[in-house]
Amino acid sequence: MKYFVILAFLAIIASLGSALFFMMRDGQDGKPKTNNMARALAFRVGFSVLLFVCILGAWKLGYIHPTGIPLK
Structure with a gap:
């Protein structure tokens, strides 16, 4: 997933x-x-939308997890 994001940013x-x-x-x-x-x-614009949709889909499928301040 990390390489896909890097490749998408380079395409953008x-x-x-x-x-x-x-x-x-x-x-x-x-x-x-x-x-x-x-x-x-x-x-x-198409690359940006595709990257956003892929990151959102990866989060929904559990491939990536949010980090940072925990919710109370």
Whole structure:
């Protein structure tokens, strides 16, 4: 589970970096703008939602347990 979370965070960061790259590149040199930046940001949102759902599912199935301050 730990490796899945790390991989998901890396995918989120890579998608965000890709969106930054397309934002800076598109529209220069007289080329028409493409929707690559919007697609990269949509993938980032999708990766974030998928990560949240997987963590919630792992908690419900008992694969991970919350730690910290105990409830009274």
